[in-house]
Amino acid sequence: MKLLLIEDEKALATSIQTYFQRENFICEWAADYRTAVEKINIYRYDCVLVDLMLPDGDGLNAVRELKRSYPETGIIIISAKNSLDDRVTGLNLGSDDYLTKPFHLSELNARVQAVIRRRNFQGSQQIRFGKIQIDPQEHLVQVEQQEIVLTRKEYDLLVYLIANKNRVLTKESIAEHLWGDDADLMDNFDFIYTHIKNLRKKLMDKGCPDYLKSIYGVGYKFSEQ
Amino acid sequence: MKLLERIFRYQLRASLGVLALGAVLFYVSVNHLVDQEVNRDLVRSQAKVSWQLRHLGVLPVYILQLGDSLQIEPVEYAGRIRAVERNMLNKSTNEYQPWRQLIFYEQVEGQMYQVTISKLLSQRQELMKAVVMTVTFIVALLLISLLVMNSRLSRRLWKPFYKTLHALDSYALEKHEVLTFPKQQIIEFQQLNQSVTQFTDRLAATYQNLKEFTENASHEIQTPLAVILSKIEGLFQDESLKESQLVALSEISEAANRLAKLNQALLLLTKIENRQFLAGTEPINLVPVINRKLRDLEDLIEQREITVKTEIEPTGPVMHPALAEVLVNNLLTNAIRYNVACGTIDITLAPGRLVVRNTGTPINIDPELLFERFRKEGTHSASLGLGLALAKTICQVNGQTLTYKTDGPWHTLTVDW
Incomplete structure (x- = not known):
């Protein structure tokens, strides 16, 4: 998978690059509008991450350019602006998602994977992890051909954990993924624990090994080891 | 009161005063002239009567016709000659009439005889009538001309003023308008228009600066925060970290997350206060907004075993849909956050009013104080203390009122529009 990151903040760009490299993605970086347009015109990308405020131009123009030349490329806007107008303009221009800074890298990762999966029309859209198989269109979860019935939150949680497999996920990032802006309603994170416990139980009941490791004081890690 | 009305009142008062004074003066002077004439008449009659009495002893008939009546009575002693005025009954018409009498002794x-010559002062009544009529006529004429003139003035002369006023009335800062007007001949209006133009020009510039500042502040603060958070997340993946270091990192992460949320909430608040959200154009149906929010929050509600009762009908105020969303969100999350376990939330939506009522711990302070920024009752560390301030601001910019009442365990937030 090949990504292009259009972002003028170097420190943030390196973090994002490192994160996606661990995922075995090729993540190229353009620090300004000019470089971005050059790269867009030369190479093909599966997904492009665009910051709207660039030193030499408006990221929205890059979105327009991309949409015209390569409509099949996935686009995610990452912006410090969360003014509704920009959000609506961005999505109207055909960007697939809009993420407001600051965001969790794990959240960005989950969204990038979702966008690529949705745009991968020819290939399989199935999510596989160990014994788990998920059909995202049907919201169907199976372990060794046996269906598991999950609640909406449990399903979201499972997809999120798989998207960020082998990584430490903080409780805040999970809470924010599941409840968005309402995450701060949780006075403690016992709440996530309830969902984690239920999900783990349902998976293990169908014969899954315990993929979910809890990391003291931090959060959780979903991995096969 | 309209300025013209006010001016008219003063004009009215002044002209009535002047006219009254004029009428009095007129009356006094004419009266004086008439009096003099009557007195002269009486004195002439006196001379004739005295001469007749002294020389003839018998009064001829014509003498009796001097004045309007003549009385002669014998008296013991002579008094002083005097002129008096008195009202006397006229038997034929049965009404009192003013008479002037000259009393002298001969x-x-x-x-010794007392002679009284009387003269009816009928002219004075006539005069009074004439004066009253003239003055009334002049007053009426004056009032009509003033009214006509004022209405013409207000229509023609004041037209530019009303134009300016109307332009100011419909002035919307969010549109970054600068009001300009055609040149006026009247210096005052020209000055007013110039001032308004300069004022709105400055206002638009300042507003633009403020808006840019807010946007830039957002960008400038969010980006370093994004860097901090991304670096923390990168560090979490480092397997060589010790548990104690991970715990510390986790605390840093929590604080940075909180800072990011706080920044976002403050920015939203500033944006609403700066009215960067345009007003809505049509009424919003709040029912789907409420239902969606309740569905989002359902597991929180279940976990706390809160009972939600809704009594909602499809209605809502005119406002920006995004703001309606934020308002409903803040009211409902507030009702959940400060609820007690196994508590209740009542949501009532009726035309012109949305009421969210929840059980909670009784508070000792004035509930209206909870609308202040960063004001929290109790120790809900997860709360930013901006939720109700945000709700209040949204209501203010949309012309709604938000009130907070407590009654024992019941907390009631009401939005009226």
């Missing part, structure tokens, strides 16, 4: 053949 000795005829050793006998």
Whole structure:
């Protein structure tokens, strides 16, 4: 998978690059509008991450350019602006998602994977992890051909954990993924624990090994080891 | 009161005063002239009567016709000659009429007589009538001409003023408008228009600066925060970290997350206060907004075993849909956050009013104080203390009122529009 990151903040760009490299993605970086347009015109990308405020131009123009030349490329806007107008303009221009800074890298990762999966029309859209198989269109979860019935939150949680497999996920990032802006309603994170416990139980009941490791004081890690 | 009305009142008062004074002066002077004439008449009659009495002893018939009546009575002593005025009954018309009398004394053949010559002052009544009528007529004429003139003035002369006023009335800062007007001949209006133009020009510039500042502040603060958070997340993946270091990192992460949320909430608040959200154009149906929010929050509600009762009908105020969303969100999350376990939330939506009522712990302070920024009752560390301030601001910019009442365990937030 090949990504292009259009972002003028170097420190943030390196973090994002490192994160996606661990995922075995090729993540190229353009620090300004000019470089971005050059790269867009030369190479093909599966997904492009665009910051709207660039030193030499408006990221929205890059979105327009991309949409015209390569409509099949996935686009995610990452912006410090969360003014509704920009959000609506961005999505109207055909960007697939809009993420407001600051965001969790794990959240960005989950969204990038979702966008690529949705745009991968020819290939399989199935999510596989160990014994788990998920059909995202049907919201169907199976372990060794046996269906598991999950609640909406449990399903979201499972997809999120798989998207960020082998990584430490903080409780805040999970809470924010599941409840968005309402995450701060949780006075403690016992709440996530309830969902984690239920999900783990349902998976293990169908014969899954315990993929979910809890990391003291931090959060959780979903991995096969 | 309209300025013209006010001016008209003063004009009215002044002209009535002047006219009244004029009428009095007119009356006094004419009266004086008439009086003099009557007095002269009486004195002339006196001379004639005295001469007749002294020389003839018998009064001829014509003498009796001097004045309007003549009375002669014998008296013991002579008094002083005097002129009096008195009202006397006219028997034929049965009404009192003013008379002027000249009383003098005359000795005829050793006998003292008191002679009274009376004269009816009918002219004075006539005069009074004439004065009242003239003055009334002048007043009426004056008032009519003033009214006509004022209405013409207000229509023609004041037209530019009303134009300016109307332009100011419909002035919307969010549109970054600068009001300009055609040149006026009247200096005052020209000055007013110039001032308004300069004022709105400055206002638009300042507003633009403020808006840019807010946007830039957002960008400038969010980006370093994004860097901090991304670096923390990168560090979490480092397997060589010790548990104690991970815990510390986790605390840093929590604080940075909180800072990011706080920044976002403050920015939203500033944006609403700066009215960067345009007003809505049509009424919003709040029912789907409420239902969606309740569905989002359902597991929180279940976990706390809160009972939600809704009594909602499809209605809502005119406002920006995004703001309606934020308002409903803040009211509902507030009702959940400060609820007690196994508590209740009542949501009532009726035309012109949305009421969210929840059980909670009784508070000792004035509930209206909870609308202040960063004001929290109790120790809900997860709360930013901006939720109700945000709700209040949204209501203010949309012309709604938000009130907070407590009654024992019941907390009631009401939005009226």
